[in-house]
Amino acid sequence: MNHIKIKNNEAIKLAEIPVINYSEFLNFNTALLSKEENHCVQYFGFRKNNLLRLICCMADDNQGIINISSSEISIDNNESYPSFSNIHLAFHCFEREIHENFGLNYTDHPWLKPLRFSFDRFNKNSTITNYPFRQIESEELHEVGVGPIHAGIIEPGHFRFICSGEQILHLEIQLGYQHRGIEKLMISKKKLIERNMLAESIAGDTVIGHSIAYANLWESLCDFKPSEDIQFARTIALEWERIANHTGDLSALCNDIAYQLGGSVFGRLRTPIINTFQMWCGNRLGKSAISPGVNNIPFTNTTAATFSKVMYAFQLDFMEMYDKMSSLPSILARLEKTGIVSKEQSTEIGMVGMSARASNNSRDIRKSHPHDLYHLFNHKPIIKRHGDVYSRTQIRKEEILQSLDYIRNFMDEIPSATEKNMDLNPPAPNMFSLSLVEGWRGEICHCAITDEKGELMLYKIKDPSLHNWLALTLAVRNNEISDFPVCNKSFNLSYCGHDL
């Protein structure tokens, strides 16, 4: 065997991952990606003596397994290797990261640009002030630069447009401003609670998603099976976070097309949702809710009563507002056929999550690699066909309604809280594990490797935004530059989640 198959949250011995030569490694993984059911959830490298060990994780959505393979290559004598990305563009972000961190040279990578200017990057001469933008020499075209600091209250990133009049021909996005070195801190901070706090701050709008990925991963390394009440709380919290963010995004979308009524109403509808988080766990964004091995936020009958009340009032007002908004031709004119990403494009660049589903691409970890209690759901991903801003608007509404339904059904049978929390064993030595979670934006992947003492040796984090930023650049091509804000908001990608 040139690879090993694992399930989501299954820890294996690192030694069980076969090491194959680079050309076989390349052929195996690029061949996998030619099949629609497969996609790359993580591909990374780490130094092992004088070699670079590469590990590639390819998820098979039909079978619910992840194919793990690896290779060891020498890079210290300036060798160059053929790239995966030249065959499938979807690998581009992973290979750019490996190139940036370790100086691995590729003979044929189509877009070998800096990814995030991490503090420990290989080439320190490559700095955030000298990013190699694509340039066009033309008397007729002009460039527009925006950021890193934007007009609103949002995170920093630099956008460079090449326009012909009002029309965008090309957009290049330069990120890295938010780089805080989280992956390295996950290793240097030794206490569980420190790592918990770090996981919560990977992306403050996806606190629940990332902390579940961290908790599930950690428990798998410690061979701990969470009790039903722990999984129940995690599942509800994840769906609740989805409702909160989708509602907030609908508000932001309305504001960007100057539809004040929608902006205000959806904006205020987000408030009861996050205030319910506050009542349940003491924080509006769900911080300190999820930890490995314990249930900090028992879901009781009283909690259920609060949720029911909030959901009932929310849904009435939400539907009234949504129906109104989608009946207005002046709104539809701004959203329909704006910022299209076709299904082919979305597959080519490896899009994930809600945005991929809006482009008719059925990627949903809740269905394909269920974690926590999702195997009980028979979850049916919501799919839209057009890939435009309107599809990404509709899908938010439908996913909100779906999540409300799930939570309602779920609350029929609330598992009782476990009397006593079991102590977590320390993680086993020389292990590898991987955890996938379908957050509100899409697929989150955390990976960890332990050393011979059972200490963390490597921690890799992937936010769905890593895949999806390229989708935004494709979406705005040939659109008017005035439509950029609404296109951007329709994806609402994370800067810090990308930059880590």
Added chain:
Amino acid sequence: MISDIKILYHQGKQYIKDLQNAEVPGIFRGRPVISLAPVDTNKLVELCPSHAISSEPVSIDLGKCLFCGECARVFPEKIIFTKDYKISANSRDDLIINEGVDTPIRLNPNLIRKEISKIFGSSLKLRQVSAGGDNSCEWELGATNNVNFDMERYGIEFVASPRHADAIVITGPITKNMAEPLQACYNAIPDPKIIILVGTDAISGGMFVDSPAIDRAFLDKYNIDLYIPGNPSHPLTIINGLLDLTSKKKQIKKNENF
């Protein structure tokens, strides 16, 4: 048109009338009160993820605290978090809460520069810069503008350009990659200008204080006018901090619940 009015009618009154006395629903971790009960202080100091707890006397530094609640969970007889959300201060030392002390945190009037209330008393324009912020404080700053909190009623609002701003509102631990843009933004704000730090990451660096990807040199150069703690800071903490700084005491209606 009629359906628009119907929608408006169905929302009811959403705005919180009295932002200075509104109550936060549910569990809220605001200003902690530390009792004089004897506990294993070493264990208490050790358990805190962000080194916010010191001993002799036992104290919590709200500039470092992540409000995770772990200390109160393990030592409920020693530490409780009250629902008091008015925890902003204009001196770094005032964020340190000692054991046996249960007094509200207020801004030190002697440290508020005269020009602040004189010039910005009735209008304050803010320029927000996220420098490694995780988008949680950013969300809550945004929420101060929504119809519930509606901070603009006090003439305090966020503006798009530093050239229109009176104050810079910084979130995040300040990454190396953002150090330069942050400085450029600060320089572009006309004098006199105010610096406000929102959230634990901005005030102390939080979990990132010893990360090699962080560069906090900017903060050593200037006097900080306002610290607004939280992880993230609650909109009511933010609004009350700003109102205290600009000495805006609007009509107070008692006992209003939210």
